[in-house]
Each structure stands twice: as structure tokens, then as C-alpha cells.
Amino acid sequence: MYVIVVYDVNVERIDKVRIFLKQYLNWVQNSVFEGELTKVELKIIEKGVKDLIDQEQDSVRVYVLRNDKYLKTIELGTSKVKLSEII
Amino acid sequence: MRTNYYIIKDGILRRKENTVYFINKEGKRALPINKIYAIYAYGNLSFTSGVVSYLARNGIPIHFFNSYGFYEGSLYPRETLVAGDVTIKQAEHYSNKSKRCYLAKRFVEGATRNILRNLNYYSSSNLSLKKYIENIESEIPRIDGYDTIPQIMSVEGHIRDIYYNALDEIFPEEFRMGTRVKRPPNNKANALISFGNSLMYATVLSEIYNTQLNPTISYLHEPFERRFSLSLDVAEIFKPIIVDRVIFKLVNKRMLNDGDFVGELGDMLLSDSGRRKFLQEYHDRLSRTIKHKSLGREVSYQRLIRLELYKLVKHVLGTQEYKPLVIWW
Numbered sequence: 350m351y352v353i354v355v356y357d358v359n360v361e362r363i364d365k366v367r368i369f370l371k372q373y374l375n376w377v378q379n380s381v382f383e384g385e386l387t388k389v390e391l392k393i394i395e396k397g398v399k400d401l402i403d404q405e406q407d408s409v410r411v412y413v414l415r416n417d418k419y420l421k422t423i424e425l426g427t428s429k430v431k432l433s434e435i436i
Numbered sequence: 437m438r439t440n441y442y443i444i445k446d447g448i449l450r451r452k453e454n455t456v457y458f459i460n461k462e463g464k465r466a467l468p469i470n471k472i473y474a475i476y477a478y479g480n481l482s483f484t485s486g487v488v489s490y491l492a493r494n495g496i497p498i499h500f501f502n503s504y505g506f507y508e509g510s511l512y513p514r515e516t517l518v519a520g521d522v523t524i525k526q527a528e529h530y531s532n533k534s535k536r537c538y539l540a541k542r543f544v545e546g547a548t549r550n551i552l553r554n555l556n557y558y559s560s561s562n563l564s565l566k567k568y569i570e571n572i573e574s575e576i577p578r579i580d581g582y583d584t585i586p587q588i589m590s591v592e593g594h595i596r597d598i599y600y601n602a603l604d605e606i607f608p609e610e611f612r613m614g615t616r617v618k619r620p621p622n623n624k625a626n627a628l629i630s631f632g633n634s635l636m637y638a639t640v641l642s643e644i645y646n647t648q649l650n651p652t653i654s655y656l657h658e659p660f661e662r663r664f665s666l667s668l669d670v671a672e673i674f675k676p677i678i679v680d681r682v683i684f685k686l687v688n689k690r691m692l693n694d695g696d697f698v699g700e701l702g703d704m705l706l707s708d709s710g711r712r713k714f715l716q717e718y719h720d721r722l723s724r725t726i727k728h729k730s731l732g733r734e735v736s737y738q739r740l741i742r743l744e745l746y747k748l749v750k751h752v753l754g755t756q757e758y759k760p761l762v763i764w765w
Contacts, residue, residue: 367453368453368454368455371453371454371455371466371468372454372455372468372469372470373468373470373471374468374471375466375468376466384468384471385437385439385471387437390470430465431465433716434439434440434441434442434719435441435442435444435712435715435716435719436441436442436443436444436445436458436465
């Protein structure tokens with residue numbers, strides 16, 4: 350599945366969330382990650398993020414798509430990153 | 437699913453924030469550590485020792501290619517899937533002459549049948565291919581008649597010669613090969629084939645790492661020192677399916693232009709832009725899926741390589757006789 354994770358986390362904890370997500374997903378822009386995941390990896394991410402954030406103050410949203418074929422991205426302004434596997 | 441990364445640019449690979457960063461003067465790019473399957477390094481890469489041990493610990497091999505695009509070596513992580521009985525049985529199949537020949541013949545047979553599939557695809561639009569196809573078909577029954585490795589190798593070489601001659605009938609003039617020349621390739625077709633074959637070898641090696649097989653014990657090719665020759669054996673089957681089809685697409689759809697090659701006739705290589713195009717097509721093909729007949733589900737081309745290796749494990753352990761993959765679609 351293809352997921353997009355956006356988060357609004359207090360500055361005290363934000364780096365922990367970012368570094369954790371970086372191990373599984375591609376950084377797209379500030380507070381946004383996306384990438385292909387398996388079911389198990391999604392569970393790992395759910396659990397990992399839950400442990401890092403403060404349930405009262407922080408918010409993390411995960412958008413799950415069956416496949417990136419269903420994703421159409423419109424970019425305005427400058428793209429921060431190229432996601433190609435060929436670097 | 438983990439994915440392959442191909443690094444063409446020059447730069448530094450380092451561990452930072454528990455993941456892998458590729459950094460050069462144009463900027464930096466983070467590669468999610470848990471999503472890397474293997475790294476193919478074409479550029480001048482510098483490593484920190486941190487990243488090397490981190491990649492190794494995560495079971496990620498790095499394959500190095502020199503400026504010609506030839507395979508140089510791999511940073512092959514410590515084997516985690518070890519099984520003494522498989523290694524012993526694998527060696528047994530090597531030292532027993534008839535058992536070794538059986539496997540060597542199957543590799544040649546698999547490669548040949550896949551070559552025929554490629555040619556048959558084009559034979560309806562190009563009638564001149566017919567005589568090449570008949571030629572190759574007449575070689576197949578001869579494979580089983582031989583019982584020494586050099587003889588089997590020579591049939592294989594002969595079939596490949598016919599095949600490459602046949603390709604010259606399909607390819608537009610600027611991509612004709614003449615004879616197969618390596619190190620360095622002398623024209624565009626040879627440059628494409630050399631580049632692709634090196635890549636295929638490394639891809640098969642990544643898959644072997646994920647099985648219990650020992651990559652140094654091979655059957656068709658001699659197990660030389662310092663070489664993972666089992667990868668050469670298995671790559672034979674997949675070259676026509678993966679590499680050659682990538683080349684057909686690039687050539688027949690006229691996706692390559694003069695800027696994609698460097699050098700002159702007699703010493704021709706792919707340029708950075710050419711490599712980029714090739715790697716993109718190669719990557720797409722490895723990730724493309726087909727419905728597997730006996731598994732009944734979608735599998736990627738890359739997975740097919742792994743399945744082939746599992747068949748080999750079953751064969752050496754004596755549970756199921758090995759029959760090479762011949763594409764059915």
C-alpha cells in the first residue's frame with residue numbers, strides 16, 4: 350500500500366517523529382512523508398509513532414492508498430525532493 | 437517491499453539519523469533504511485564506516501560497477517541464512533560429474549528456450565528470423581547428448597552466436613552488433629548488452645544472498661576464486677527475459693540517441709544519461725508483476741529469480757527435480 354503521513358507535533362518531540370519515519374518513508378517536505386509500505390510496516394509505524402507523541406497535544410494523520418496508481422500529485426511551486434530510485 | 441537504489445552520481449554515502457544519506461554538492465537525499473533492498477553504485481562513492489556496518493547489519497548488499505559499467509565487486513553482508521546441509525549437497529552436485537552436467541544442461545536449456553521466446557515474438561513481423569529459430573531449435577536436443585562441461589559451454593556459445601546474429605535482423609542499422617565484443621564493447625549493441633549483463637549478475641547475487649545457497653558453488657561456470665559464479669549460472673536464464681527485453685524496448689522505441697553513448701566505434705559505452713534510461717527500464721521491469729501459474733498470485737520479475745533459486749535448493753536437497761523457468765506469457 351502507499352501511504353502519506355502528515356504530522357503536527359510539538360517542537361520538543363518533532364525530531365524524534367521525523368527521524369523515526371525516515372527509516373521507513375521518503376521525506377517529501379516539512380512534516381510530510383510518503384512511500385510504499387507493507388501491512389506489517391504500517392503497524393510498526395503506528396505503534397512507533399504512538400509511543401513517541403503526546404496523545405493530548407499532537408496529531409498525526411496517515412492516508413492509506415491501496416496502490417500509488419490511485420495517487421495523482423499536483424505540485425505547485427518548487428519540488429523539495431525527487432523520489433526516483435535512480436540517483 | 438524493499439526497493440533497489442541505483443546511484444549514478446558522485447557523492448558520499450553516510451549514516452545519519454539512523455538512516456542512509458546520499459550527499460553531494462547538489463544536495464542530499466535520504467534513503468529509508470528499512471526500504472532498501474540493494475544498492476547499485478555506478479558513481480564515485482565515498483563511504484563512512486558507519487554506513488557500511490549499518491547497511492551490512494541490515495542485510496543490504498552494495499554492488500560496485502566501474503566507469504565502464506562492468507561489475508567490480510560487492511559489499512556482501514555476512515551470511516545470515518546459513519544451512520550446512522544445503523552447502524554440502526550443493527557441493528555434492530558439483531563434484532558428481534553427472535549431477536553437475538544435469539544442472540549445467542538445465543541452465544543452458546532454460547536460457548535457450550527463453551531466447552526462442554524472444555525470437556518467436558518478432559518472427560511474425562520479420563520472416564527472416566525463421567531460419568535462426570530453426571537453427572537454435574535443432575541445437576536443443578543436442579544439449580542432452582553431451583557429457584562434459586566444455587562441450588555444453590560450447591553449445592551455449594553457439595546458440596548465443598545465432599541469437600545475436602538474429603538480433604541484427606531486428607535492430608535498426610546503428611544498433612547492429614556484428615560479433616559480440618566485450619571489454620570494451622565496440623558498438624552500441626554490445627555496450628547495451630555488456631551493461632545489462634553486469635547488472636543482471638548483481639541482481640541475481642542479491643537474490644542468492646536471501647537464500648541458503650552458497651554463491652561460489654556453480655555448475656555451468658567453473659567456480660573460480662573470488663567470484664560468485666552461481667550468479668553467472670542463474671543469470672543465463674534471466675538475461676533473455678530481463679536484459680534483452682529492456683534492450684529491445686530501448687532500441688525499438690527509439691528511446692536512445694547519440695548523447696546516450698560515449699566513445700567511438702571500437703570503444704563504446706553508455707553515458708550517464710544512457711545509464712539512467714537503461715536503469716529506469718531495468719528497474720521497471722524487475723518490479724513488473726505477472727500472474728504466476730502454480731502460485732496463483734502476482735509475482736514480480738525480481739521475485740521470479742528468487743523462486744528459481746528456491747527450485748535449485750529443492751533440487752540439491754532431492755525434494756524436486758530442477759526444471760528451468762521458461763516464460764509462458
